[in-house]
Amino acid sequence: xxxxxxxxxxxxxxxxxxxxxxxxxxxxxxxxxxxxxxxxxxxxxxxxxxxxxxxxxxxxxxxxxxxxxxxxxxxxxxxxxxxxxxxxxxxxxxxxxxxxxxxxxxxxxxxxxxxxxxxxxxxxxxxxxxxxxxxxxxxxxxxxxxxxxxxxxxxxxxxxxxxxxxxxxxxxxxxxxxxxxxxxxxxxxxxxxxxxxxxxxxxxxxxxxxxxxxxxxxxxxxxxxxxxxxxxxxxxxxxxxxxxxxxxxxxxxxxxxxxxxxxxxxxxxxxxxxxxxxxxxxxxxxxxxxxxxxxxxxxxxxxxxxxxxxxxxxxxxxxxxxxxxxxxxxxxxxxxxxxxxxxxxxxxxxxxxxxxxxxxxxxxxxxxxxxxxxxxxxxxxxxxxxxxxxxxxxxxxxxxxxxxxxxxxxxxxxxxxxxxxxxxxxxxxxxxxxxxxxxxxxxxxxxxxxxxxxxxxxxxxxxxxxxxxxxxxxxxxxxxxxxxxxxxxxxxxxxxxxxxxxxxxxxxxxxxxxxxxxxxxxxxxxxxxxxxxxxxxxxxxxxxxxxxxxxxxxxxxxxxxxxxxxxxxxxxxxxxxxxxxxxxxxxxxxxxxxxxxxxxxxxxxxxxxxxxxxxxxxxxxxxxxxxxxxxxxxxxxxxxxxxxxxxxxxxxxxxxxxxxxxxxxxxxxxxxxxxxxxxxxxxxxxxxxxxxxxxxxxxxxxxxxxxxxxxxxxxxxxxxxxxxxxxxxxxxxxxxxxxxxxxxxxxxxxxxxxxxxxxxxxxxxxxxxxxxxxx
Amino acid sequence: xxxxxxxxxxxxxxxxxxxxxxxxxxxxxxxxxxxxxxxxxxxxxxxxxxxxxxxxxxxxxxxxxxxxxxxxxxxxxxxxxxxxxxxxxxxxxxxxxxxxxxxxxxxxxxxxxxxxxxxxxxxxxxxxxxxxxxxxxxxxxxxxxxxxx
Numbered sequence: 001x002x003x004x005x006x007x008x009x010x011x012x013x014x015x016x017x018x019x020x021x022x023x024x025x026x027x028x029x030x031x032x033x034x035x036x037x038x039x040x041x042x043x044x045x046x047x048x049x050x051x052x053x054x055x056x057x058x059x060x061x062x063x064x065x066x067x068x069x070x071x072x073x074x075x076x077x078x079x080x081x082x083x084x085x086x087x088x089x090x091x092x093x094x095x096x097x098x099x100x101x102x103x104x105x106x107x108x109x110x111x112x113x114x115x116x117x118x119x120x121x122x123x124x125x126x127x128x129x130x131x132x133x134x135x136x137x138x139x140x141x142x143x144x145x146x147x148x149x150x151x152x153x154x155x156x157x158x159x160x161x162x163x164x165x166x167x168x169x170x171x172x173x174x175x176x177x178x179x180x181x182x183x184x185x186x187x188x189x190x191x192x193x194x195x196x197x198x199x200x201x202x203x204x205x206x207x208x209x210x211x212x213x214x215x216x217x218x219x220x221x222x223x224x225x226x227x228x229x230x231x232x233x234x235x236x237x238x239x240x241x242x243x244x245x246x247x248x249x250x251x252x253x254x255x256x257x258x259x260x261x262x263x264x265x266x267x268x269x270x271x272x273x274x275x276x277x278x279x280x281x282x283x284x285x286x287x288x289x290x291x292x293x294x295x296x297x298x299x300x301x302x303x304x305x306x307x308x309x310x311x312x313x314x315x316x317x318x319x320x321x322x323x324x325x326x327x328x329x330x331x332x333x334x335x336x337x338x339x340x341x342x343x344x345x346x347x348x349x350x351x352x353x354x355x356x357x358x359x360x361x362x363x364x365x366x367x368x369x370x371x372x373x374x375x376x377x378x379x380x381x382x383x384x385x386x387x388x389x390x391x392x393x394x395x396x397x398x399x400x401x402x403x404x405x406x407x408x409x410x411x412x413x414x415x416x417x418x419x420x421x422x423x424x425x426x427x428x429x430x431x432x433x434x435x436x437x438x439x440x441x442x443x444x445x446x447x448x449x450x451x452x453x454x455x456x457x458x459x460x461x462x463x464x465x466x467x468x469x470x471x472x473x474x475x476x477x478x479x480x481x482x483x484x485x486x487x488x489x490x491x492x493x494x495x496x497x498x499x500x501x502x503x504x505x506x507x508x509x510x511x512x513x514x515x516x517x518x519x520x521x522x523x524x525x526x527x528x529x530x531x532x533x534x535x536x537x538x539x540x541x542x543x544x545x546x547x548x549x550x551x552x553x554x555x556x557x558x559x560x561x562x563x564x565x566x567x568x569x570x571x572x573x574x575x576x577x578x579x580x581x582x583x584x585x586x587x588x589x590x591x592x593x594x595x596x597x598x599x600x601x602x603x604x605x606x607x608x609x610x611x612x613x614x615x616x617x618x619x620x621x622x623x624x625x626x627x628x629x630x631x632x633x634x635x636x637x638x639x640x641x642x643x644x645x646x647x648x649x650x651x652x653x654x655x656x657x658x659x660x661x662x663x664x665x666x667x668x669x670x671x672x673x674x675x676x677x678x679x680x681x682x683x684x685x686x687x688x689x690x691x692x693x694x695x696x697x698x699x700x701x702x703x704x705x706x707x708x709x710x711x712x713x714x715x716x717x718x719x720x721x722x723x724x725x726x727x728x729x730x731x732x733x734x735x736x737x738x739x740x741x742x743x744x745x746x747x748x749x750x751x752x753x754x755x756x757x758x759x760x761x762x763x764x765x766x767x768x769x770x771x772x773x774x775x
Numbered sequence: 776x777x778x779x780x781x782x783x784x785x786x787x788x789x790x791x792x793x794x795x796x797x798x799x800x801x802x803x804x805x806x807x808x809x810x811x812x813x814x815x816x817x818x819x820x821x822x823x824x825x826x827x828x829x830x831x832x833x834x835x836x837x838x839x840x841x842x843x844x845x846x847x848x849x850x851x852x853x854x855x856x857x858x859x860x861x862x863x864x865x866x867x868x869x870x871x872x873x874x875x876x877x878x879x880x881x882x883x884x885x886x887x888x889x890x891x892x893x894x895x896x897x898x899x900x901x902x903x904x905x906x907x908x909x910x911x912x913x914x915x916x917x918x919x920x921x922x923x924x
Contacts, residue, residue, distance in 0.1 A: 016863035023871025024859035024878050026808025026848035033807035206906050208812040208820055208872040258810070258872030259907050290813040506870025506907055664866030671909025672869065699817035699904065707897040710910040 002721045002728060011519040011661050011727045017511045018525065019256070019504075028256040031228040035214035036283035040069050040115040042272050043122035044286075045129050046296055047104035047111055050138035050366040050692030051150065054102045054111065054131060061128040062114060067121035069280050071129070072113045074100040077275060081158045082242045084267035085333040085371060086231040088481055088542060090161035092424025094173055094332040096153055099242070099271050104133075105152055105330035106366050107693050108296035115276040115284055138366035140692050142302065142327035145171045145363035152330065152364040164336045164424065165361075173332030174362040176340055180416045181355030186319035190310025194392045197306045198384040199758040200741070202299035202327070202686045203679070204696075205373055206704050209258020210293045211268035214285035215277040223274055224251045230264045230503050231543030236535045238267065239274060250274075254533035257505040261676070262372035263298050264505065265545050266333060294697040298371030299686070301338050301362070302327045305384035315398050317350050317407045322381070324360040329369035334376065335362040337423045341377025344427065345628070346385050348415035349473055350407045356417065366692050372545060375737035378474060379677060383759065386470035386742030390749065399454070400746065401445055404471055409630070411435040423546065428479040430625040434730065436656035436718035437471060440632035444469070444654045447714055448634040455750035462642050465649070466751025469634045472738035475626035476722075476731040477548030484553035485539035485620040486560040488517065490568070492607045494588070494599040495527045498560075501541025502553030503533045507733055508665040509549045513557045515661055516726050520561035522587025539618055547629075547731030550661060554726035556621035563617045571606075571615070572597060627722045629657040629730045633674075633739035637747040644767030646748065648678060649711055655735060656718040659728035663717070666732045671713050673736020679705045681740040685760050780840045782806075783850035789837070797823065797832040797840065801847065808848045808875055812904070819903030822876035823847055827887075829880045831902075848875045854882050857923060861916040869907035876903050881917050891921070 005012050022028055059071040081095040100110055112129050116122035137150045145152075153168040160166035165175030187193050213227040223245070229235055232252035240247045257264065269286030276284035288297065308321040324342050328335040343358035393400040409415070411432055419429035445451065448467060457465045489497040498517050504510040514528040521528075532538060541553055565585065572590035573580040575597055583592045590597050606613055633653045639646040651674055660666035683703045687695040696702040721728035741759055749755045754769030779788045782801075791800050798821045801809045809832060812820030816834040823832045824846035848855055855878045862868040877900070884891065884899045891899070896917055905913065 016860075017868055019871065020863045020868040021856055021859040023868065024848075024862065024874045025852055025855045026875045028871050029807070030810070030872065206904075208818060208870070208904065208906055209810070210812070257870060258812075259870040261906070290815060290818075506872075508869065664863070666866075668866040668869055668908060668912065671866075671912060672907045675909050676906070698815060699813055704904060704906060705910065706901050706904065707910055707914060708901050713909050713911040715909075 002723065005659060008519055008727065010515045010525060012659050012663065014664060015511060015515055015525055015662055017508045017665060018514060018530065019510065030209055030256045030258055031212040031214065031226045032285065032287050034226045034255055035285040036216050039214055039283040039285040040117065040276055040280065041119045041122050042113060042115045042269065042276055042284055042286040043126055044110050045112040045126045047107060047109040049104060049133055049135050050107050050140065051136040051152065052104050052133040053136060054104065055134050056132040057112065058130040059112065062125040065121065065125045065128060067117040068114060068125045069282065070115040070276055071125065072100065072275060074098065074102050078243060079157065080242050082238060083333060086234045086265040086267060088234065089237060092164055092336050093334055094158060094160050094164065094166045096158040097331050103155060106368055108368060109330060113272050115280065138692050139171065140366060140688065142325065142363055142365045143304065145365050146361060152366060171364045172361050173328045173364055174336035174339060176336060177359035178343065178420050179357040183319050183321045183355040183357040186355040187308060187310040187321065190318045191313045192392065192395050193308060193310045194388055194395060195308045196388045196391055197304060197757065198387060200303045200380045200383060201759050202302045202367065202370060203373060203684050204294055204299055204702055205261045205263035207259030207261055207263060210290060211264065211288040211297055213270045213273045214283065215273035216283035217277060217281060222249050222251060223277060224253065225270060225273060226253050226255055227270050228257050228264055229254055230260045230505050230545055232503065232533050232535050233501055233540050234543060235267065235270060239270065242271065243274060252535045254503055260505040260544065261374040262376060262545065265372045265543065266298060268297055291697050294702060295368060295694045298333065299368050300373040300376065301370035303380045305342065305380060307384045307388040309388055309392050311392055311396060313396065315396055315403050315406050317353055319353055319355040320347055320350060321357045322347060326362040327365050327367060327370065328362050329365055329367040331369040332364065333369055333371040338376040340421055340423060342381035344417055344421035345378045345474055346381030348417045349409055349471060351409050351413055351415035352407055367688065368694060374673065374676065375734045378734065378738045379680065379741060382470065382472050382738045383741035383745065387745045390746045400469060401441060401450060405438060405441055408437055408471055409435055410438060423478050428625060433724065434627060434656065434658055434720045434722040435630055436720045437630040437632065439718050440630060440654040440656055441471065443716060444632040444634045444652050447652045448636060448650065450634065459638065463638060463640055464751045465636055465638045466747040467634065467636055468743045468747030468750055469632065470739040470742035470746065472631045472735060473628040474547050474731060474735040474738065475628050476551035477623045477626055478546050479623040479626050482542045482546060482548045482552050483620055483622040484541040484556040485618060486557040487539050487616060487618040488560045488564045490603055490615040492604045494603050495529060496521065498528055498530045498557065499538040500530065500532050500553060500557060501538050502549050503541065503544040505544050507544065507669060508662065509544065509553065512550060512554065512661040512665060516554055516557045517561040519727065520558060521565055547734045549733065550729050551725055551731050552621055552623060554661065554729060556619055558726040559621055560617050560619035563619055567615060567617060572602060575602065625724060627724060627730050629655060629732055629735045631655045631735050631739060633743050635743045635747045637744060637751060639748065639751040639766065641752065641770065644763035644770065646763065647711065648744065650714060652714040654716045654718060655732065656720045657732040657735065658720050658722035658725050658730035660717055661727065661729050666717065667715050669732045670715050670736040673734065674713060674740060675705050675710055677737040677740030680759060681744040682760055683709065685762065776838060778837050778841055780842060781844040783846060791837045793838050795837050797835040797837050800837040801832065806847060810872055810875055812872065820873050820876045822879050822903065824879055824883055827883065829883045848878060851879065851882050858920050861919040862913065864919065865912040865916040867908050867912035867916045873903060873905045881920060885921055
């Protein structure tokens with residue numbers, strides 16, 4: 001039953017983020033702010049070669065250096081393969097990584113670890129480690145990786161946890177195939193068939209807080225780790241398994257986190273901190289340098305995506321065939337799941353096709369490993385699909401808006417893909433209970449004045465404005481897999497402690513959980529004390545990924561609040577000598593006929609005087625469906641025809657994410673996603689040299705959008721209500737990032753006639769295209 | 776070596792190495808509000824005011840600031856709260872890691888340039904990277920703060 005948004009007093013109302021003021025005042029404590037004062041400082045010796053076997057390694061000189069506490073190589077650490085991906089159990093990623101190994105598989109891979117009394121001693125010690133490498137032939141072009149004579153994972157002891165198409169002897173981390181109907185037959189029947197191939201790059205997360213962790217033993221000799229992580233509970237499980245410790249010996253605490261975007265779903269320094277502290281008994285810390293974040297953590301999976309689409313003259317799309325090749329780099333973190341989303345969260349947009357096919361491989365190369373990154377798979381697939389849809393529209397002589405309106409998903413419809421494809425496993429059938437995509441397309445067109453402006457407006461002899469669009473969808477958590485939980489405890493005076501595993505990494509989940517609980521218990525957010533993500537103190541949550549927090553953790557919080565409300569009313573009824581159904585509660589006072597009692601009085605009595613007990617509840621939630629948010633996006637791009645340079649003057653989005661629990665934070669998610677997507681579309685160029693050295697490894701050589709590039713963002717939300725969501729909400733964390741590559745590609749084409757098939761869309765590529773057009 | 780400087784108007788004396796940078800000195804003395812995002816003066820997270828002007832403290836040698844005035848966020852708490860209000864109004868705040876640097880640079884902008892144009896604002900804050908927000912919302916928030924009397 002839908003709740004009228006007009007009656008909501010906290011949810012869907014403007015609420016400042018709970019931590020915003022304190023963070024601006026410098027009072028927020030991030031991981032490294034909480035390291036013990038006398039922590040050993042850990043530094044990692046990293047491989048100078050893209051692929052090599054360690055023939056010998058001599059650490060004796062380093063160990064002798066004054067101030068060095070510990071040096072570890074592959075000979076000193078447990079030889080247990082694991083996945084750093086930070087996923088649930090069993091992981092859909094191959095266990096293909098050792099804490100340290102005798103092979104190094106990319107420039108930056110870990111060779112050895114030093115812990116010393118300070119950073120300078122640790123760095124000096126690294127220089128004293130003597131390594132003799134047998135340099136092997138690297139695979140640096142992912143299109144040649146399959147069955148290459150260089151096998152990147154020749155070692156024993158690596159495995160898949162369930163069938164994912166893992167075939168390391170052929171350099172394959174995962175593979176996948178699916179189809180509905182007969183694609184070839186439908187393409188043959190089509191009046192028009194387009195066949196286009198696109199390439200996407202290895203975007204860097206570039207969160208401002210670098211990967212950080214630190215460890216100490218508490219008075220009971222338990223390992224306590226602060227980590228800048230999105231997945232504290234998965235970390236605890238994976239660390240326990242890999243180091244052979246009971247889960248009870250490990251506590252993970254997530255303090256404030258300085259941005260994640262998927263990059264902090266995974267392990268980075270945590271194993272080294274744990275080993276150092278376990279072996280020395282001393283506190284330790286590891287803070288990645290910016291260069292390490294670029295060159296030795298994770299990137300987005302680069303991909304080649306071929307789209308073949310067939311349509312009839314009237315614009316009806318018959319069939320979509322998508323072949324993809326993904327580069328997972330040296331290790332297979334999220335190899336299969338990212339790959340599948342290229343299909344599962346992209347192709348259902350056009351659900352009226354008679355046939356659809358998706359498949360291909362994820363290959364190993366000797367590049368920086370790829371892992372989770374906001375919108376993973378979806379942004380790559382969206383660029384390929386939504387660019388190809390524009391190409392198809394032109395061939396059909398149709399307005400790109402019209403072909404989308406005709407073929408895209410509508411409310412109460414479905415796609416067979418939902419049931420076939422999940423994340424690494426089978427999916428879940430679902431009907432779109434909320435889908436305002438037609439409204440989003442229409443409203444966005446009004447905001448950009450599409451009918452007047454499309455395809456282009458000439459500004460001068462050398463400047464032209466192009467207009468482009470795309471549509472997108474995401475999901476809301478992974479059904480039957482992602483679980484969140486929430487505990488609520490009543491304090492004397494009537495405030496509530498709310499503990500959640502939901503991992504606030506800056507997106508504001510603490511705030512929106514407070515809003516959900518406050519709305520249900522009819523109080524203000526000031527009365528809700530949220531504490532998140534400490535494996536000792538808070539209930540479980542899968543963590544902040546897969547657009548799950550609002551929907552999964554939010555639903556858990558809502559359920560807990562509903563239960564708390566029922567419980568309070570029941571107990572107040574007993575006090576008043578009435579039946580619960582006759583008692584009303586307005587957040588402060590329980591009333592039944594002429595009798596009243598306040599929450600304040602009851603809460604004090606229960607702790608000190610009568611009916612002594614602690615009122616508390618815990619509830620969990622997992623999704624039975626994953627309702628997608630939808631978006632239509634449009635851009636106005638001004639291109640200089642003489643130089644190929646361009647500026648995005650206005651980026652318009654209309655989003656259906658159900659109820660916006662916090663309208664300002666929802667806008668922050670959408671706009672933050674758009675700007676990261678614009679980075680991938682326009683500026684963020686990843687460059688390696690011929691030996692596999694990453695050249696774009698700092699903020700000067702890897703250009704993320706700044707205030708100079710970003711002009712106007714126009715962001716609106718559709719009036720929508722998802723019946724399975726908390727107060728009608730769906731997710732909003734990833735949807736924003738999906739559209740910019742296709743939208744900018746389409747706008748540049750409409751301005752210039754140049755279609756750019758590789759990201760980023762640089763002035764050089766546009767200029768080259770313009771010159772070719774003149775020939 | 777001993778270096779004396781004014782930290783938020785209080786004279787302090789710290790024993791530092793000659794090759795030590797100001798961000799390192801302050802953090803090692805418990806002033807953890809100084810955030811280090813790149814340690815190579817490219818992200819702006821560690822911004823402080825030196826003699827009232829924004830500098831990236833990861834590239835200022837502590838030995839070079841004898842007798843100078845350093846302002847950290849602790850020195851402008853009320854202004855930071857005002858800036859936070861406008862960031863919240865525009866939905867421009869997220870993880871907060873860059874916010875301390877932003878607050879200091881925006882405060883300095885207000886002190887140093889009267890009625891700046893959008894271009895002047897962007898020029899002033901371009902060195903402060905933010906990966907979470909849409910940036911446009913920050914510009915709106917900054918303009919609202921600058922209008923405050």
